[in-house]
Amino acid sequence: MKIGKTIWHEITSKPYRLQLFFDAILLVLSPVIFISIIGFDTETLNMDIFIITLIILIYIYITRWFSHWYCNRSKN
Numbered sequence: 001m002k003i004g005k006t007i008w009h010e011i012t013s014k015p016y017r018l019q020l021f022f023d024a025i026l027l028v029l030s031p032v033i034f035i036s037i038i039g040f041d042t043e044t045l046n047m048d049i050f051i052i053t054l055i056i057l058i059y060i061y062i063t064r065w066f067s068h069w070y071c072n073r074s075k076n
Contacts, residue, residue: 015067015068026059
């Protein structure tokens with residue numbers, strides 16, 4: 001348990017480290033999530049690509065905001 005707390009403290013000590021952690025989660029989970037969105041229907045592939053890009057951009061914006069808020073909450 002102490003090792004887990006130490007790792008979490010190191011990850012959350014800087015906003016860019018926490019953002020890298022969230023990006024790694026996205027990288028690992030994206031094949032599972034996005035293949036289920038695309039499926040095998042190639043007729044709507046352009047719309048699926050647009051939706052996936054929009055989801056990624058929203059995810060990055062939210063995690064960037066959360067990273068800065070979480071790492072700076074103790075300073076205020």
